[in-house]
Amino acid sequence: MAVQPEVQKKGFLKTALDVADDTFTRITAGISAGEVRRMLRGEPPGRPNPRLKPHSEAFLLHIKPTYYHESVTRFTHTFRLGLLSTYLFLVETITGIFLMIWYAPSPDRAYSDMIRLLSNVPFGQFMRDVHRLGAEMMVAVVTLHMVRTYLTGSYKAPRQFTWFTGVILLVITLFLSFSGYLLPWDQLAFWAVTIGTSMAEAVPPAIVGETVNLLARGAPDIGANGLLRFYLLHVFFLPILLILFFFVHYYKVVHFGISLPASEEEVGQDTANKVPADRRVYFLPDVLIDEAVFLLGFTTLMVVIVAFFFQAPLESIANPQSTPLHTVAPWYFYWLQGLLKIADKTIAGVILPGVLLVLLIAIPYLDPNPSRRAKDRRIAIISGVVAGVVMIILSWMGTPQYAVQGAPSVEIVQELMPEEGAGHIREIGYAHLPLGVYDTRQELHSDDHEFAEVLEEFQASVLRFEEADPDFNNAYGILEITQNQPSLKKLHWEIHWLSAEGAEEVFLRDFYLHENSLYWEQYGLRDFNFLRPAAQGGE
Amino acid sequence: MRKPWYAYLYIKSPILKIIVGILAVMLAVAVLLFVGLVDGPRMEAQTANWDGRGIEKGAEVYANNCASCHGLEGRGNPGPALNSRYFFTQRLNDVGYTGSLYDYVELTVAAGRPSKANSQWGVMMATWGAEYGGPLRADQVANVAAYVMNWEADALQQTAETDPWIPFQDTPSRGSPYEGAEQAAAGPVEPRAPSELFVSMACSGCHILDQPQTDANRGIVGPNMGNLRENAEQRIESQTAEEYVHNSIVNTNAFIVDGYMPNIMPQDFSQRMSEEEINGLVEWLLDPNRQP
Structure with a gap:
């Protein structure tokens, strides 16, 4: 039983x-x-x-390799720049969606929506600053990612196509950044994009250029149609294109594996996918922890920068009738602006960048050298470094400091009180501008320490320009500060000089400054003065 | 495989890495908390900032376009003065406009002013707004109106002698802003009469005073008020007629009479009238012997 x-x-x-x-x-x-x-x-x-x-069960992990070669998990091999670019795209998407809630792409509303976002939306300025900083970082990180790939020779066979998709991703990133530039609809945006699209006009032959320009702007000049088109490019077309190329790029990266440090394999070999058992580093948990901690740390860095050191600019509302004194492209296009200063629009704006793009894509096919080792690639590395230095020089030439000085009289005022942005006068602010007439021919002193500095700068600047420019003699400046309204001061600038022929010339400019106005620079320590009510309007 | 010289910088222990990650998150949260804490004052400062910048822009527009007639300091000649106590206190009443003075200025700048042929002013106010064919965009019109409004503090200090205002010959003034100058310096003359308020607050547009509200005779947009006392007592049991009418003015959507729509009656009366004025208006509306 x-x-x-x-x-x-x-x-x-x-x-x-x-x-x-x-x-x-x-x-x-x-x-x-x-x-x-x-x-x-x-x-x-x-x-x-x-x-x-989890790699076979979970969707989000099935695209990640289960293990990596120990040598490529080292931070200094890739600096995790590819991961970072992807992450920044995610940050841009999330902050961008928040910004879309508060934004309508029409010239009647776009600018006032920005003001409303800054002054009436909790965390609105924070979101905008993160979005702007993320965009600039994304351009920088994608570029650095490419530089790293170039220097380690990772574009060589079998990764030519990966490199190609990478170049396309860089171009899309630049266009994404550029199309977002117009959306605030301020002077900065309007004129940078006007100049940018006018380069498209230079595409030969004329009929093609004009058509491309017309398609981009939606009209001969940028207006409601142009803004809508740039908005759709920015939030819809370009992101989808980027996602598509990202997946191709990422698939290729996983498929071929991350290239090993050149010293670890024989010349001409590619052993990235043949990882000996004792050199494997598994995604779970080692690489996951590395990547997560890296991204968390980076996020914290961004939050700290945005909270204390970075404020997205917002200038006056776009005004097609008034071209600002210095139209400045975003820094990642300084090189292009520099090129435009030394060559005409067709060559510098279309042909050279086009050739550069084709060259970039063709690098894997132009470089017959099978070795990825630095000592075998002297020509490639030297030409890469030379190209980098040329870019930096061109970028420097693209800044307003180089060769676009206006008349000295205009520049003197512009230095202290620019048409847009802060400048020294607006930085010290309403409270530190005592009423009176200040003439640079006289001994100038002020009880206000900060204003005294400005006066000194004013005098020095007049002298400096007088020495530099033979057409600017016996110069002196007058700054007259009057109370225009109860909370509004008027700053009347007069610059007098004698031209080379001895004719008396004068330049006049009036600016107004309100008690409550805050002006800020894009980079630099954030001003928290608004936390001290006593400091406001205290004279 | 030779280790690079900076290998000592690598963090090896997973626990240590996780601790670094947690510290980073804590730092980020702390900074975000700080950002959140100062966000209220920041928004206030930003609001004031953009108002201020608008006034700055308006000052430039004013100097370029308006100063030739209205004077650099708004004291008029050849046009009417704007930096004027009369302008800030009495002008709206004389023109008979129920909106705010800012609206009046903005509209006048944008759409110009119809002047009579025998007007004392040599030049007519042009239509400055782009939508009326003028040179200024809507934001510039708004800025210049904000600039004009910014004279208020200055103008209210003026006395009859220092006010640069020259009366319009075609619109005689219905009152002087200088009677009881000390009292008036504190603000507009109060309380305004209920009969005046009933018109200037635009109540009369929808509520007919001399017709009763009955089933046979209903006001079209708002109930008639000829028999307001009888009706008001019956609307809400717990409220007296006075409470009901007061509530209906201050909190206009609290009770909607059957057959009428909510959100038609403006909801800002408590800001546009003082408590004293509202009480006066309620008393007047319920007074059986009221004289319109």
Whole structure:
């Protein structure tokens, strides 16, 4: 007679723990709580390796390799720039969606929507600053990613196509950044984009250029249609294109593996996908922890920068009738602006960048050298460095400091009180501008320490320009500060000089400054003066 | 594989890495908390900032376009003065406009002013707004109106002798802003008469005073007020007629009479009238012997 097996009694606690562990394992797609503890302790996985399961079960992990070669997980091999570019795209998408809630792409509303975002939306300025900083960082990081790939020779066979998609991604990133530039609809945006699209006009033959320009602007000049088109490019067309190329690029990266440091393989070989068992670093947990901590740290860095050191600019509303004194492209297009200063629009704006783009794409096919080792690639590395230095010089030539000085009289005022942006006068602010007439021919002193500095600068600047320019003699400046309204001061600038022929000339400019106005620079320590009500309007 | 010289910089222990990550998150959260804490004052400062910048822009527009007639300091000659106590206190009443003075200025700048042929002013106010064919964009019109409004503090200090205002010959003034000058310096003359308020607050546009509200005779947009006392007592049981009418003026959507739409009646009366004026208006509306 068979004995029935005794019913195993399982206590309540044990049942509850089992259920909890089961749930946990389902959420992590196959990793039990005990396995997580072992991971954190740095212990090896059991057999069969349960840490591989999420890669086949979980959607988000199935695109990640299960293990990497030890040498490529080292931070200094890739600097994780590719991951960072992807992450920045995510940041841009999220902050961008928040900004879209508060924005309508029409010239009637765009600018006032920006003001409303800054002054009536909690965290509105923060979101905008993160979006702007993220965009600039994304351009920088994608470029650095390409520089790294170039210097380690990682574009060589079999990764030519990966390089091609990477170049396309760089171009899309630049266009994304540029199309977003117009959306605030301020002077900065309007004129930078007017100049940018006018380069498209220079595409030969004329009929093509004009058509491209017309398509981009939606009219002969940028207006409601142009803004809508740039908006759609920025939030719809370009992001979708970027996502498409990103997946191709990423698939290729995973497919071929990240190229090893050149010293670890024979010349002409590619052993990235043949990782010896003892050199494997598994994604779970090592690479995941590395990447997560890196991105968290980077996010913190961005938050700190935005909170204290970075403010997206917003100038006056776009005014097609008034071209600002210095129209400045965003810094990543300084090189293009520099080129435009030394060559005409067709050559510098269309042909040279086009040739540059084709060259970039063709690099893997032009470089017959099978070796990725630096000592075998002297020509490639030197020409890369030379290209980099040329870019930096061109960028310097693109800044307003180089060769676009206006008349000295205009520049003197512009230095202290620019048409747009802060400048020294607006930085010290309404409270530090005592009423009176200040003539640079006289000994100038003021009880206000900060204003005294400005006066000194004014005098020095007049002298400096007088020495530099033979057409600017016997110059002197007058600054007259009057109270125009109860909370509004008028700053009347007069610059007098004698031209080379001895004719008396004068330049007049009036500016107004309101008690409550805050002007800021894009980079630099944020001004928290508004936290001290006593400081406001205290004279 | 030789280790690079900077290998000592690598963090090896996963626990240590996670701790670094947690510290980073804590720092980010702390900074975000700080940003959140100062966000209220920041928004206030930004609001004031953009108002201020608008006035600056308006000052430039004014100097270029308006000063030749209205004077650099708004004291008029050859046009009417704007930096004037009369202008800020009495002008709206004399013109018979129920909006705010800012609206009046903005509209006048944008759409110009119809002047009579025998007007004392040599030049007519042009239509400056782009939508009326003028040279100024809507934002510039708004800025210049904000600039004009910014004279208020200055103008209210003026006395009858220092006010540069020259009366319009075609619109005689219905009152002087200088009677009881000390009292008036504190603000507009108060309380305004209920019968005047009923017109200037535009109540009369929808509520007919001398017709009763009955099923056979209903006001089209708002209930008639001929028999307001009887109706008001019955509307809400817990409220007296006075409470009900007061509430209906201050909190206009609190009770909507059957058959009428909410949100038609303006909701800002408590800001546009003082409590004293509202009480006066309620008393007047419920007075059976009221003289319109």
